[in-house]
Amino acid sequence: MDIKDALEMVSMSHPGMVRAHNEDSVACEPDLGLVVLADGMGGYNAGEVASGIAVSVVISEIKHAMEEIRPEDQDEESGGDVAVSLLRNNVQKANSSIYHAAHSQPQYSGMGTTIVSGLFYDNRVAVAHIGDSRMYRLRGDVLESITKDHSLLQEQIDSGMISKADARQSQNKNLVTRAVGIDAEVETEIHVHEVRRGDVYVLCSDGLNDMVEDNDIAEIVKTLKANLPLMASQLIQTANDNGGRDNVSVIVVKVNGDFAAQRSVIGKFLSWFKN
């Protein structure tokens, strides 16, 4: 099955109930199986500039690169999948663009952004993230976060200093330990996960998971998986109903079919035969 038929994607972004600006950026490329979400930070409108640069650089560069190479191939340099190198190199490119813009234009000084991006290929998804924007996965009845925040709070949880239950009370929620565009280089965390038919992936900015508890996110995703636009708007609405203190953005991706890569002429023939 073609990737754009196998996946259904919907993105939505809302400034929330308190802030005037929306500093989040989202984008989907159904033809490439690529989704990107970024939550910008910085004074005046620098936050939206940073997240905007991050999303457009990653989308346009990967789009360009995929005219020549395929994500499922092996990268000769790193030995991993090309998809992983694509994400790593282009998040780094976005990092440089933001870093340089921030250093050449005083009004953008200090701007940065989180990012979470998924590249779907060959029944897998490569997930890259920096900061505290998340990707959740619903498989069967279980919704879990498949990214781990780069935040002070997450480090406190990991070191056993604070329990997950107490974490919601913490006043340190807003500290991320990594961001795109702050330094000349950034370390992107990338993992490849196997994808199953029926999975639902939810990318979100912290405006969602700070306002809506994981149980409630799970309930919405499970209940509304037949209607992705409604799922996305329900998630945003719930964050806003709970106070909407931050911008809130979501991208939901549902896997409706198999999208194994066609490796050879015989493979193509067989798959044609199966259809």
Add this chain to the structure above:
Amino acid sequence: MAAKIILSMDGVVLQEYALNKERMTIGRKPHNDIVIDNLAVSGEHAAIVTIQNDSFLEDLDSTNGVMVNGIATKKHFLQNTDVIEIGKYKIKYLNDQPSQTTAADFEKTMVLRAPAKPAASKPALTTTQSIPTVVTSEDALDATGKFTATGPLSGPLAKAAELTTKGAGAAPEKTAGPQRPAVVQILNGPNVGKELELVKNLTTLGKPGVQVAVLARRPHGYFLTHVEGVTFPVVNGESIGENLRQLNDHDIIELAGVKMEFYLK
């Protein structure tokens, strides 16, 4: 303003301490930050670790232990007005920091960092490393919204490469449903008379694959929306299409051939 603790015994205040150090120890021996000269108190009895606005109490394997709000504990995430008990002594923890819910300053996104990472080096901050410490003060916030880290980054906690603060990390208020509970009662078919109490935030109605609608409980009422199927739900004889429809008491819903009444209890 930093959090503080107030040491008292038998209702008499003995001393007040500002939690202005990353780690403050409490014990009988004179080298502690807070010295309590009493035989019931161990040499090094407990410590309070403060990171930004959060403080944690730790029992340092004391002989007689530590209680917080009447419960014996080894480690505790301190909340405003918690009372720590060590022997006959009481220590009240006060952190009246305006929570970020109300502090407009925190609405703006900020960047906070220590020394810049050199361009060529492979960066190192992983989640398994120890907690970075950052000393901040309100004054360090300049006009661009950029923090400068001040103060020493000491000991094993000095690995902070950078920290970026983001605005508004408010704890969500618990989703409060509308005041009155509501019910959907089935009016025809084999399940006639059955009542479905709307106890969840989302309740689905209908037959999956045929026609499904969802009833959402929100702070200001109950809302019906179409989820799947070629026909839309009907409320009081009118199709609601793809729109969100707020339900009023005694509205009649028709869905997948089943008629039901929505009413508030």
